[in-house]
Amino acid sequence: MDDQPAIRIADARKLYGSGEAAVRALDGVSLDILNGEFFTLLGPSGCGKTTLLRLIAGFETPTEGRIHIAGADVSDDPPNRRPVNTVFQSYALFPHMSVRRNIAFGLEMLGRQRGEIAETVERMIALVQLSDMAERTPTQLSGGQQQRVALARALAPKPKVLLLDEPLSALDLKLRKEMQLELKRLQHETGITFVFVTHDQEEALTMSDRIGVMRGGRLLQVGSPREIYNHPADRFVADFIGETNFLSARVEAEAVVLQNGARVPLASTRTPGSMVTLAVRPEQVQLRPDGPIAATVRQVVYSGTDTHCYAALSDGTQIVARLQNPPSGEVGLQAGEAIRIGFAEDAVQMLDD
Amino acid sequence: MARRRFSVTRFPGFAPIALTAFVLLYAPIIIIVIYSFNASDSVALWGGFSLKWYVAAWGNEAVQDATLRSLVIASVAACVSTIVATMAAIATTRRSRFRGQTFIYVMINQPLMVPEIVTAVALLIFFAAIRVATGYQGLGYLILAHSAFCIPFAYLPIRARLEGMDLSLETAAADLYATPWMTFRRITLPLLAPGIAAGAMLAFVISLDTVVITEFIKSAGQDTLPTYMLGQLRRAITPEVNAIATALLALTVLLLTAFFLLTRRRG
8 A cells, every 4th residue: 555655856946045146955856765765865965965855854945846755745844743764964962861862752752652662762772782882871982883873763763764864974984884784784674764865876886775866956867776887877977886987989870989980889779970978887898809999008906806907099098997806816917018898788888978 | 293382481571471460460359358357457457367357247237238139139130141141042053154143143242342331321321211200219220230231141151052062953853853842941951051050150240240330220228249348448448348358259259160160061
């Protein structure tokens, strides 16, 4: 029966200031976030992802557009009347309350029974593995522990949607990896819809069911990590998500011609003569004797699991190939060596210029 | 951090200048404290140690009367000004910056900028008009004047405390279903309490020590402790005034120490 999206955003706009000087933090975003999904808003700082999150939470009101949560229009409701909870970037734990009191706060405000509150709080403390810390105050906890308290506090009232505003950005790399797994586990165990904001593309790819890539207040592409990575909608998405080689080319029948004249066989529905950009991931670049593109090796960089081979085409265009290392660890390439490059037809994304 | 910090203590003559300043600041106060224990009737000659002036002041009905009045006015003024200052501080800090914010700060701090004598004369004329119109002669005028005068003193520590408090705490409370009132009661107020206490204490001390405004607007028989002392000095100077001054000093130092301890603790 739950075929309502958890969140529906209809043409949301948010302007700061007015007239000519107005900043368009959100410039017409429409989006459905499904029930039980781990949805990530990904983009560079200032792209509007946090504004969108604050709009859902009710900390900001949209200049235009509507916001529905679980089928109900909440656009005019204050934050305390919306069935969502937030994990803040700064955690925003109440410094004058113990861990237990922090976690109980939302339930108390909802007017739940004493017994129910106590039971839920204990369950939450166990869920985030803080049983020994329950009576401490936030200042007596490490960053990672504070993070867990913030999560437990936001999950305790069983919100329809949990909003997470770059919650892992303050943690060091190792802890961040742990918390990524932890978040996935919590989402799985609670079944709550997660909306996660980050600027870290790797984090987005590993954690999300779907990703929305944002830039300049607009949603550029929405899709699964695989779709976003393998079929980026445009050059920005391709460039932002992982490393990508970009090659300018002109479309011909059954082939494209690169700027240095190399002819690459590639079927396309585009009009012959139109200009396109080819996007190829470094790990999809193949070094093979029958490759259609001639290049010269400039630099070979060993990085443990892979070797990066930086090469240049005859017109100076740079191209990177990521080669998996054989057991010997030696890929047998030298700077200055002439090589030939090719790629599988389905490894190439053709983007309009 | 190889660069040595600039330090004024290295300037030539720093020590003698600092020492002179301290002597000028504290020597008169130390003398008044010492002479309050003087057994002699003269304010200038030392006649041995005695507590007789304290006993005399304690038993003096005029002193008792003025002390009680001072405490009543200071208590009420501290309460009123702290409540107003708390509301003003919340209104000016618990939101994003807005146009005219600096202007509002200046408006609230008016008593700090306008010379006290100007305020005193203005209040004298203003209250005289009310006196004529209503016939009311009570303590209300003094309480009202002190309350208004104390607002910026209460406002400053409260605002400082609020500015050190992350606004995301209130946002988080609202996110966790707290109404604006509950957010204030459960989050803002408990965290702000030390600032409010400090503000109230400062307001109390300021009210207790104010002379000029009181002197201008008090009716006959409405002496506070400072105006009583002023009146005494105009007649024959007795060491009793030294004893009262020392007692007032002790109370002020006590309250200011408490204020300092309250504002120092953060978190």
